[in-house]
Amino acid sequence: MNDQTPNTADLDTDFISVGLTAINTEQEALALLKDELDERFVQACQAILACRGRVVVTGMGKSGHIGRKIAATLASTGTPAFFMHPGEAGHGDLGMLVQGDVLIAISNSGQSDEIKMLIPVVKQLGIPLISISRDRRGFLPKSANIALTLGNFEEACPLGLAPTSSTTATLALGDALAVALLHARGFTSNDFALSHPAGALGRKLLTRVKDVMHTENLPVVRADTSLDKALLVMTGGRLGLAVVVDEQDGVVGIFTDGDLRRKLADNVSLSAPMNTLMTKHPKHTTGEMRASDALTLMNEHAISQLLVLDNGRLAGVISIHDLLKAGVS
Structure with a gap:
């Protein structure tokens, strides 16, 4: 029989203190993100508004999970968008991307191999590339038409390994894009209702x-x-x-x-x-x-x-x- 006795060090953990430290670290990341919103953010919004096709969001791993949420938020607030998995894109799904689209590629390090593989095709198609990464040093931001950055902050993970602060900051930046575009389009509650017909929200907004x-x-x-x-x-x-x-x-x-x-x-x-x-x-x-x-x-x-x-x-x-x-x- 295996010994299932818990580690006594775990029992001594001050869970509230550790949790608050994580939240404070992520708040600091958001504070640093605000300093990153400059003319590049304006250019990204303008590029998306000028898009004749769809906004395609891609990212690997945790960046991909956040990318799915960003694409969903854009789609529900007046900006046609969907998520494309970069790994699958290299095996045929890149056909989802056509001229007239805009690509938002997310990689905290800017060095995601799966996304790097797609860049030559994106360039050949002449598709505007907006990158989201920690800084401008990686391959991805250097290849992008518009390189959005998150800032130099610490991950809430004490090991500095699990994406925590970086994913929070990326999600916030995606929300900022969606809300800015919503305002620019004059998106109304009636418009919102058309993409949310199901459930209580749809009934409230659509039923006359x-x-x-x-x-x-x-x-x-x-x-x-x-x-x-x-x-x-x-x-x-x-x-x-x-x-x-x-x-x-x-x-x-x-x-x-x-x-x-x-x-x-x-x-x-x-x-x-x-x-x-x-x-x-x-x-x-x-x-x-x-x-x-x-x-x-x-x-x-x-x-x-x-x-x-x-x-x-x-x-x-x-x-x-x-x-x-x-x-x-």
Whole structure:
């Protein structure tokens, strides 16, 4: 049987202190990175904005993992991008790269053999090359059209071996590029929604009131309709309300289940007309409003239903239950 007794030195480790030291070291790396943002960063942004094709990101090992995230962030914020594995690129995937693209190559040392192998083809195709490395001394930055650098900092790994501070700085630089480009493109939340249709975020940004509102068998009554007749319409509509309209079908009021309970407590006559019982100027919206904004409006006014109007006429009714059922929050 193997001896599984833990090393007593491990048990004496101050884990919080070591963790804080790692975080502080990476913070120092980010501070140094800020000094590296100069005209080269501007040139990189301009080159990407001028790109007629896609931004192709490549990197080996941990740089590749970060490169995948950078490509994903660019793609989701208005800059078409994808990741190309440099090892696979040397065996056919380099065909992904075509004239009109921009290549971002990541190598902390600037000496990645897998990327060095690709440089002659990249040059032959005339594809702009943006490098990201610690400094400008490696083969990659010397070959690049634009050489972005991270700065001279220590890795958070006490051995100085595991990429830690360098990967954090590279990711931050990639985010800086994506955000700068987002601003330059005038990228909006609506644009963001188009690339994020799935999940709660997509539902919140894409779902409109018209997508979830009731449009059939709407409970509509005239202003002179008596309460007893209006109750029959409300029951048939099954929305807990009646919408009061004038002779031109313009909406003039609303009468809800809550109104009914209050009126019955006041011993109102069942023959009373709607124009004496309704709430005038009811809250309303349009079918084009985001469903999430409609939910906010209902919460602000403590109401559970909202009328949807088109040029003053009833187009639909939406309720909080409809929104919650559709996953809008």
